[in-house]
Amino acid sequence: MIAQQRQSVILQMVRAHGGASVGELAEHLEVSPSTIRRDLNQMDKAGLLQRVRGGGAPEADDLPFPQVAARAADEKDRVGAAAAAMVKDRDVVVLDIGTTCAAVARHLRGRSITVVTASLAVVDELRGDHDVELIVLGGLLRSSYLSLVGALTQQALAQLRADIAFLGTSGLRTDGTVMDSTGTEVPIKHAIRAASERTVLVATADKFPGSGLLPVLPVTDLQAVITTADPSTAPLDTLAGTSTEVVLA
The missing domain is CATH 3.40.50.10470 (Translation initiation factor eif-2b; domain 2)
Known part of the structure; x- marks a missing residue:
């Protein structure tokens, strides 16, 4: 799976569950935790999610209050x-x-x-x-x-x-x-x-x-x-x- 496909799955999981840990993402995608950390850092810089300790969380705008x-x-x-x-x-x-x-x-x-x-x-x-x-x-x-x-x-x-x-x-x-x-x-x-x-x-x-x-x-x-x-x-x-x-x- 190329990085773009992998990051698309990460984004879906984070949005669906309100957050996901490095371990959960690595196990689901069958890649190393270091690969997931690299993906999360890139996605945070791109404004796709928030990089938080231990994993990733949705950007606030992904979860409208209503x-x-x-x-x-x-x-x-x-x-x-x-x-x-x-x-x-x-x-x-x-x-x-x-x-x-x-x-x-x-x-x-x-x-x-x-x-x-x-x-x-x-x-x-x-x-x-x-x-x-x-x-x-x-x-x-x-x-x-x-x-x-x-x-x-x-x-x-x-x-x-x-x-x-x-x-x-x-x-x-x-x-x-x-x-x-x-x-x-x-x-x-x-x-x-x-x-x-x-x-x-x-x-x-x-x-x-x-x-x-x-x-x-x-x-x-x-x-x-x-x-x-x-x-x-x-x-x-x-x-x-x-x-x-x-x-x-």
């Missing part, structure tokens, strides 16, 4: 309803970026709470609500993700104290590692967790194991996981007896 929002929409709505049930009146709530957190926001309408977010999708859900006090974190706009990122976002979170936060994820590995596909979002997730008394992961069934090449934190560092996945799915089946609650939506 298209992602339409996937598993019913499951996201169920997760959103279960998450909203955890919120008490007058709570300060931090909502991460992503389509599942936008579904959480939809179920928080009409509540006497404060919502803090860097997600423009969350802003769209709540901006007309007169009951919710909405605080929008500053930062650099990433239009394809409808999010604000960067040092300003992290600095604002460092000054915040919240009652509960909801984190999104690109995948939850069988070993319990919460993953992300974008390096700029990982420190923001850390800052959200540090700012919140309770941090809850929201993840539909397709996030097991999902995608993403960047580890964020162990799921056992969180207080709960709200999911539509079968409770026998790893790593949910290992969380019994830990301090991390599993809530089935």
Whole structure:
């Protein structure tokens, strides 16, 4: 297989799965890891994908937000309803970026709470609500993700104290590692967790194991996981007896 054909297959795999590791690509294409690394570096320079540690991830423009929002929409709505049930009146709530957190926001309408977010999708859900006090974190706009990122976002979170936060994820590995596909979002997730008394992961069934090449934190560092996945799915089946609650939506 010539390089052009090989890189076409790499691009298809990365786009289909939201990311792929060097090992996965090398095994699928039956070539050496060094060949895959060379291909990924060339494709990154050409703007075809993002070269991330351990593999490749799609360019943001490859995953339009409305298209992602339409996937598993019913499951996201169920997760959103279960998450909203955890919120008490007058709570300060931090909502991460992503389509599942936008579904959480939809179920928080009409509540006497404060919502803090860097997600423009969350802003769209709540901006007309007169009951919710909405605080929008500053930062650099990433239009394809409808999010604000960067040092300003992290600095604002460092000054915040919240009652509960909801984190999104690109995948939850069988070993319990919460993953992300974008390096700029990982420190923001850390800052959200540090700012919140309770941090809850929201993840539909397709996030097991999902995608993403960047580890964020162990799921056992969180207080709960709200999911539509079968409770026998790893790593949910290992969380019994830990301090991390599993809530089935």
